[in-house]
Amino acid sequence: MTLLDFHESPPAFGHAMLKYFAFDPDYVNLNHGSYGSLPLPVLAACNKLTLRIESNPDLFVRVEQTKLITKCREQIAKFVGAKTSEIVLVRNASHGLNTIMRSFEWKTGDVIITCSTTYDAMAGLARFLHDGPGNPDVSQFVIQWPTSHADILAGYRAHLRSIPRHSGQKVVALIDSITSVPGALMPWQELVQLCKEAGVYTVIDGAHSIGQEMNIDLGKADPDFWVSNCHKWLFGKRGCAVMFVAERNQGIVKSSFPTSKVYKSPSDRASPGETFIEQYNWNGTIDFATPLSITAALEFRAWLGGEDVINGYCHDMAMRGGAHLASIFGTRVMDQTGEFTCNMVNVQIPLPTDVQPSEALDALFYQKMLAPTNRKTKVSAAVFHHNGAWWARCSAQIWTELGDFEQLGSVLAEVCREVAREGQAH
Incomplete structure (x- = not known):
């Protein structure tokens, strides 16, 4: 007997997949790589097993x-x-x-x-x-x-x-x-x-x-x-x-x-x-x-179509989304040839190169991205400094569409301006 019991075929990858996750509807998740994202069917299987455990x-x-x-x-x-x-x-x-x-x-x-x-x-x-x-x-x-x-x-x-x-x-x-x-x-x-x-x-x-x-x-x-x-x-x-x-x-x-x-x-x-x-x-x-x-x-992934199908979509979305975000910013992707890219893509963001990394700056970035006071949309991508430039590591998943990269680009451009301005003020 399987832990999951599906009576329907999976929808097409993209936003139709969001119904299988518990995300806030105002949250654009391009940072799956940091903490993972638990599918609701897997959560249900865990809850079912928990009840079995607690029964005896x-x-x-x-x-x-x-x-x-x-x-x-x-x-x-x-x-x-x-x-x-x-x-x-x-x-x-x-x-x-x-x-x-x-x-x-x-x-x-x-x-x-x-x-x-x-x-x-x-x-x-x-x-x-x-x-x-x-x-x-x-x-x-x-x-x-x-x-x-x-x-x-x-x-x-x-x-x-x-x-x-x-x-x-x-x-x-x-x-x-x-x-x-x-x-x-x-x-x-x-x-x-x-x-x-x-x-x-x-x-x-x-x-x-x-x-x-x-x-x-x-x-x-x-x-x-x-x-x-x-x-x-x-x-x-x-x-x-x-x-x-x-x-x-x-x-x-x-x-x-x-x-x-x-x-x-x-x-x-x-x-x-x-x-x-x-x-x-x-x-x-x-x-x-x-x-x-x-x-x-593993059962959920098999239901989705298996590893080739899942990673084929996510890799393609990482490559296309990274290029699209770089064009929005007028910057570049770090991996020009694609040999380093699986389902995460690194895109240079428009933050001045003279802004130096620090724990305080990291906290400021994520506060503005994840808990904004001036807008409804919350976004997540890993921001980091490497070799004299600032980058966003974007994780593509089965729910990701190109529009998510556009929303990230809009928010990150705004956040970069605010971070640069506040950094100069200090």
Whole structure:
């Protein structure tokens, strides 16, 4: 029996899809990539499961829960081309990446490789680990647009060769599959191969990948570790994520976080990965209706027509919408060739280049966009500074139409004028 029960065919993509989401009618959402957007049918499935759980919590947690978790893991493993034994569910991408990175036994001389585009919380994690026991060094690889996949690969190869190496040293590369800002597809599979050749562990931050990046095949790409949010592009309930740990590395991740009651000391294990799955099936009381929403999300996506149909529309809308917004502003898109673009497009906005980024400026932007006092329409797109210019990262989804980019353009032009004026006044 499926969690979703549809008696109608899906409407055409565009504004007709808005009836399946709970958006304020005055809200133009071009920032799906930040927090995800929960479809109402998936929410209904979660509510149905919640009632089932609450009807007999003991029965569900002690008897039924593990079967549903196993089914969910099997579905996701197939979706990303991994073995079920390599897949567990975690709270969010940051949770999974912290679990992995804190599991390494760091020693003086070890190295963590980050990028200038590494998500800020993960860059903070690298600094935290550097400040802790073992003091691993942090080596940053710089990426700036305009660039190309070929240039990134050539530069990364040179960066790997520049790191002094010695016997017994660990080098761990934190690699984004799709960077957050700018929203850009990385040649991460090729970067994994470069790291393999150099004897470097790969930890892939795939927060934006599942549900947006087509044809993920972890078996073929063969990273050491990979984590992706399922509440962003896959349409799961916020927050849930999937963590992949290759079987060869399950001895590194010795404990779930928090540590489960089934934890065994390495000396007591029959194999390095013994209890790996079981630790994530139960490591404290949480509402498993949230991670189990992945099953309902996959059913909803199948009803919509599947991955090719969904991402075909969203990618096309990102490319056309980005070009349209750039023409409204008289500016440009960051990715001129399209090789970095999945369903997020980065467009330069008309804010003077001498306006410098700050937390106060970020707050001012989002206050004016999301809670305006002078207009009815509320809009959302991620605004950021890169390489001397200001940009908007726009997420295209199944409800997006070109008119949404026009509304964003109208509001952002006004907000840019206000921000520049208030910034000069201060």
